[in-house]
Amino acid sequence: MHSRFPAEFIQRINQQFGDDANAFLGALSNDVVTSVRYNPNKMQASYELGAEPVPWCKDGVYLSEKPVFTLDPLFHAGCYYPQEASSMILDWVLQNLTDLPEHPHVLDLCGAPGGKSTLMASFLAGKGVLVANEVIKSRANVLAENLMKWGYSNCVVTRNDPSDFSRLPSHFDVMVVDAPCSGEGMFRKDERAIEEWSQGNVAMCASRQRRILADAWPALKPGGYLVYSTCTFNPDENEENIRWLCEGNRADIISLNAPNDWCISSVKIANGEALAFYPHKSKGEGLFVALLRKNDEDSTISFPKKIKNKEKNKAPGALTQCFKNAPAFFFSEEANGWRAFPAEFKNDLFQYQKNLSVLRYGVEAGQVIRNRYQPSHELAMSVDLQPESFVTCNLSLKDALKYLKGEVLVPSTGLETGFVLMNYNGAPLGFAKNIGTRMNNLYPSSLRIRMALPD
Numbered sequence: 001m002h003s004r005f006p007a008e009f010i011q012r013i014n015q016q017f018g019d020d021a022n023a024f025l026g027a028l029s030n031d032v033v034t035s036v037r038y039n040p041n042k043m044q045a046s047y048e049l050g051a052e053p054v055p056w057c058k059d060g061v062y063l064s065e066k067p068v069f070t071l072d073p074l075f076h077a078g079c080y081y082p083q084e085a086s087s088m089i090l091d092w093v094l095q096n097l098t099d100l101p102e103h104p105h106v107l108d109l110c111g112a113p114g115g116k117s118t119l120m121a122s123f124l125a126g127k128g129v130l131v132a133n134e135v136i137k138s139r140a141n142v143l144a145e146n147l148m149k150w151g152y153s154n155c156v157v158t159r160n161d162p163s164d165f166s167r168l169p170s171h172f173d174v175m176v177v178d179a180p181c182s183g184e185g186m187f188r189k190d191e192r193a194i195e196e197w198s199q200g201n202v203a204m205c206a207s208r209q210r211r212i213l214a215d216a217w218p219a220l221k222p223g224g225y226l227v228y229s230t231c232t233f234n235p236d237e238n239e240e241n242i243r244w245l246c247e248g249n250r251a252d253i254i255s256l257n258a259p260n261d262w263c264i265s266s267v268k269i270a271n272g273e274a275l276a277f278y279p280h281k282s283k284g285e286g287l288f289v290a291l292l293r294k295n296d297e298d299s300t301i302s303f304p305k306k307i308k309n310k311e312k313n314k315a316p317g318a319l320t321q322c323f324k325n326a327p328a329f330f331f332s333e334e335a336n337g338w339r340a341f342p343a344e345f346k347n348d349l350f351q352y353q354k355n356l357s358v359l360r361y362g363v364e365a366g367q368v369i370r371n372r373y374q375p376s377h378e379l380a381m382s383v384d385l386q387p388e389s390f391v392t393c394n395l396s397l398k399d400a401l402k403y404l405k406g407e408v409l410v411p412s413t414g415l416e417t418g419f420v421l422m423n424y425n426g427a428p429l430g431f432a433k434n435i436g437t438r439m440n441n442l443y444p445s446s447l448r449i450r451m452a453l454p455d
């Protein structure tokens with residue numbers, strides 16, 4: 001029994017869970033549960049046949065089976081994100097932070113592929129600014145792509161080591177550290193997590209997590225919140241790291257008390273409580289989450305308010321009119337075209353560009369070539385797009401998939417020539433250019449569906 005798991009792991013689980021150990025290990029071999037989180041600005045959560053709400057996240061639903069997401073145009077439109085249900089607890093944790101400033105600065109330090117970053121973007125709903133960071137280059141590109149599809153303009157994607165954030169002292173109101181870990185909570189999803197597990201790896205992860213936390217700590221404001229999570233069960237990477245963070249009165253644990261019927265376990269740490277999702281109790285993968293508040297320090301260093309900016313020419317009207325609330329944006333001309341970012345956070349953006357490696361910010365609005373405006377794909381994905389500024393074409397499922405594959409479509413009779421916003425079920429997928437006899441497909445080649453389409 002339980003021969004899939006290393007003997008040392010089983011031994012520890014027996015100590016940690018006592019009478020519950022068998023039920024715990026048994027549940028680690030159960031089928032994986034599929035869930036998605038909707039993008040409320042693009043689509044309301046739909047409880048279709050067999051779909052059941054995730055109790056701790058208003059936008060989350062469990063699906064009765066795993067669909068082929070690639071063949072659903074709404075997935076490509078950023079209408080939802082397939083996310084493991086336990087991870088959605090972050091929504092409930094953030095909703096409980098009732099004393100945040102109206103426009104907070106929020107950091108997702110270990111962001112890729114973007115499950116928690118997209119959740120945080122939905123939580124902010126365009127208010128404040130989200131810096132989503134990922135240190136590994138290939139993963140940072142995936143994070144940028146997922147946030148682009150999610151469509152919020154108040155996001156900045158960076159590729160930095162946690163230590164680089166010490167250049168922004170006392171800056172963030174909330175910092176989420178979803179740390180790289182030994183992944184015990186992924187054992188039923190990923191056989192490799194089992195193969196790579198060892199007590200030595202657990203110790204290495206615990207020490208790496210402390211380095212990450214120590215490096216990023218100066219960037220959190222006194223009074224600011226740290227959400228620390230892992231998808232593992234062992235105390236070294238969870239409780240012990242939280243105890244260590246609270247040493248010397250650096251921070252206080254804020255107790256998380258979830259309703260009993262959610263079946264999330266409570267983990268006592270000093271005089272506070274964190275939460276743990278165990279596979280034999282709650283519906284989802286393993287997760288540990290703790291909330292801390294940084295204590296006041298007298299060494300608060302804040303940003304200089306004004307810095308020399310690199311504002312360029314005024315954005316052309318043809319471009320600004322494609323935004324719902326253009327005066328709220330700062331438009332900047334970059335090598336690939338114009339980008340829009342909330343004007344209120346312009347100075348913060350300049351600070352990020354000066355101190356961090358910024359991969360993407362705001363939304364790419366498009367280019368003006370020989371006085372002609374050409375919209376960019378990012379604009380089609382943006383929740384700030386003014387849809388009335390383009391002629392639209394509503395596609396059937398078959399044509400939407402052809403469009404997403406990069407195929408050329410034939411325009412319907414009478415459709416105006418020029419740039420056309422291609423929609424499926426009311427959600428923009430991207431642009432095409434109607435030249436009369438055909439529609440040139442402008443869907444980016446890097447995003448195209450590669451698999452064969454069903455007949």
Ligand SMILES: C[S@@+](CC[C@H](N)C(=O)[O-])C[C@H]1O[C@@H](n2cnc3c(N)ncnc32)[C@H](O)[C@@H]1O
Pocket residue numbers: 087109110111112113114115116117134135136139161162178179180181208212
């Ligand atoms: C648990 S995953 C994050 C998942 C992500 N928060 C989400 O919800 O989609 C941890 C991330 O930390 C990154 N990472 C690995 N080593 C790191 C380090 N030394 N410092 C910071 N991040 C690291 C990994 O590349 C990985 O993307």
